[in-house]
Amino acid sequence: MATAKRPATRRKTAPPKPEPAKCPVCKGAGEVSRTVRVGRKRRAVGEQSGFCLNCFGSGEAPAD
Numbered sequence: 001m002a003t004a005k006r007p008a009t010r011r012k013t014a015p016p017k018p019e020p021a022k023c024p025v026c027k028g029a030g031e032v033s034r035t036v037r038v039g040r041k042r043r044a045v046g047e048q049s050g051f052c053l054n055c056f057g058s059g060e061a062p063a064d
Helices: none
Strands: 031-038 043-051
Antiparallel strands (some): 031 043
């Protein structure tokens, strides 16, 4: 007695995950630049970059 074969099931692809929102402070870069000031008159000399304190360098918007 032959058994009937079941039809092949199709696998569904998962929908793409939405991209997390970018940090509004660093605009998704994870770094911000600050002006470096020197001297008594505090004149601007240049800029120095560092990681964003709002998103801690991840580039994603905080959950709050």
